[in-house]
Amino acid sequence: MPRRLPATAALAAVLAAAQAAAAQEDPPGPRLRAEIHGPTAIRFTLTDAPRPADRSAYRLTDGQGTAIPVAAVLPNTAAEALLVPGTQLDPLRVHYLELPALGLRTLVRRDPIFRNLYSPTPLGAVIASDGASTTFRVFAPRADAVRLHLYRDRDDTPDRARRVVAMTKDADAVWEATRKATSTAPGTTSRCTGRQIRGTGSTTRIPPTSRIPGRW
Numbered sequence: 001m002p003r004r005l006p007a008t009a010a011l012a013a014v015l016a017a018a019q020a021a022a023a024q025e026d027p028p029g030p031r032l033r034a035e036i037h038g039p040t041a042i043r044f045t046l047t048d049a050p051r052p053a054d055r056s057a058y059r060l061t062d063g064q065g066t067a068i069p070v071a072a073v074l075p076n077t078a079a080e081a082l083l084v085p086g087t088q089l090d091p092l093r094v095h096y097l098e099l100p101a102l103g104l105r106t107l108v109r110r111d112p113i114f115r116n117l118y119s120p121t122p123l124g125a126v127i128a129s130d131g132a133s134t135t136f137r138v139f140a141p142r143a144d145a146v147r148l149h150l151y152r153d154r155d156d157t158p159d160r161a162r163r164v165v166a167m168t169k170d171a172d173a174v175w176e177a178t179r180k181a182t183s184t185a186p187g188t189t190s191r192c193t194g195r196q197i198r199g200t201g202s203t204t205r206i207p208p209t210s211r212i213p214g215r216w
Contacts, residue, residue: 032104034097037112039088042097045079049102057101060085063094092142110142117141119172133180141173148177 030049036042042060052058053073060068060083069086076082089095095108119139126135136148146169149161167175 030102030104032099032106034106034108035112036091036108036110039091040084042083042108044081044083044097047079051081057099059098059100061096114141117173119174121174133178135176135178138175139173140175146175
């Protein structure tokens, strides 16, 4: 019969395996991380390597690889600094920060932007108090366009939509379309499309509340 390890030995083996996996995910050496905080502010950290003071050592590009001028690099701490782009950026677009001499390249994360987005507007399919119309809303801050698909049958696919309606976006990244009561259908979906992000579109059934911050 196979020999059982004592509980402490088994726990030690599990911890060792977890540490080995973490080491593979985060190999030793210089690391570069960046976050966008607005159209003219990218905060970044560089660890395990001296931070170049000359702005020419940095390369900033968009999701298509087009270079964006760097106006300044302002140190904050030994590891942290603020990079100021030469032109205003769209914080919802994909950008990359590079240090070519160190062989480092990182995605400029948009977490600070999405972290502060909030809307008190009710999401999903909201029927008016008089029953005369239904308003459909989807929270999709990363989308360039959202279209509402109306169906005769709830199991129909997007290519069988009875009507497709372009939704409009408000200042809080909520997309909205209102239809008269006679125009509603048993099935609805929303389709989000965006540029410079993975994928070209996603179709999602609209539940009572619709919030799609992670993918779009």
